[in-house]
Amino acid sequence: MLFSLRGPFLAMYVCVCRAVTENEVHDCIAAGAKSARQIRDTTGAGGDCASCVRKICAILKRSEELATA
Numbered sequence: 001m002l003f004s005l006r007g008p009f010l011a012m013y014v015c016v017c018r019a020v021t022e023n024e025v026h027d028c029i030a031a032g033a034k035s036a037r038q039i040r041d042t043t044g045a046g047g048d049c050a051s052c053v054r055k056i057c058a059i060l061k062r063s064e065e066l067a068t069a
């Protein structure tokens, strides 16, 4: 994953093509996204080469596990 400084925080990119950070994906999940498609429709992540979709699915799964734990 790539790192970038955005404001005072270190941003970790999940999707390089669309410059979408892990925090943006988490915000999208917190707002109710339940699938990679919903995250793509909201943030654009996964809309180009799609190599990030597995990472997005892993974040979704981890969030789901934390929510049910």
Ligand code: FES
Pocket: 014, 015, 016, 017, 018, 045, 046, 047, 048, 049, 050, 051, 052, 053
């Ligand atoms: S890295 Fe996400 S679409 Fe290419």
